[in-house]
Amino acid sequence: MTKTGRPPGPANDTVATVLTAALELLLTEGAAALTAQRLHQATGASRSTIYRHWPTSTDVLAALIDVAPSPRCTPTGDVAQDLHAEVDALCNRLQDKPVAAFLQALAATAGPDPAAADLRRRYVEDLLAPFQAVLHDAGMSRTAADDTVAAIVSPLLVDALLLDRPTARARAHRAVDLHLVEIGP
Structure with a gap:
């Protein structure tokens, strides 16, 4: 029937x-x-x-x-190397016009539309997830991982979203190295 x-x-x-x-x-x-x-x-x-x-x-x-692809780097088990790879991947994605355009569109629509604010949060969390996974696999606590990810990724998002300039890849790599030294082995 x-x-x-x-x-x-x-x-x-x-x-x-x-x-x-x-x-x-x-x-x-x-x-x-x-x-x-x-x-x-x-x-x-x-x-x-x-x-x-x-x-x-x-x-x-x-x-x-x-439907957007969510590329993931293959983990090596070396936290610093894996974070550097994720920095490169995120910088490449932020230089790619669709990712930056999505961030700008979500930021623009989030003010008047609470559903867009939730969507923006979801999209940014998806961008942060690979960094969280590396640090989780390394046994880092959730709080320490959140702080580390914020220190590394926030400047990249500010560059792409608010300042409309290329991401400072070298600065992000320095942030990885500095933050990993601060939290120790």
């Missing part, structure tokens, strides 16, 4: 088309362009499909984050 009516979600090709267009709009026009009308114009997908599955720009950003 076949069910009639609407399927539970858009077809995979519609999702891919809409999210690809959404990313392009985000990069070229900013988060304000992530409206159903603008996505309809860019893709030809019906406005009702877009409204039904992505009713707000925050929903579009959430869908983009859900």
Whole structure:
């Protein structure tokens, strides 16, 4: 027996088309362009499909984050080496326009939209997770790991998000070395 009516979600090709267009709009026009009308114009997908599955720009950003790749470095067991590798990976991601654009879009939409603030937190926590994993694997307490990650990553996020300048990779590597010396073996 076949069910009639609407399927539970858009077809995979519609999702891919809409999210690809959404990313392009985000990069070229900013988060304000992530409206159903603008996505309809860019893709030809019906406005009702877009409204039904992505009713707000925050929903579009959430869908983009859900499909975004999350590269992880292969751990070596050497805490300093693994943290340096994660610094390089994060710096590369922050230089990549989509990651920086996401951060800026989430920051811009977080003020008036509490759901966007939660989404921003989730996205930043995803960026911090590899650092947390390295320090957890090294047996560091949660508090010490949080402090270490903040000391290493916060300046990188400030560079990318607030100052709109390239991340200071060398400074982040120095922060790894200095912080690891402070906490000892």
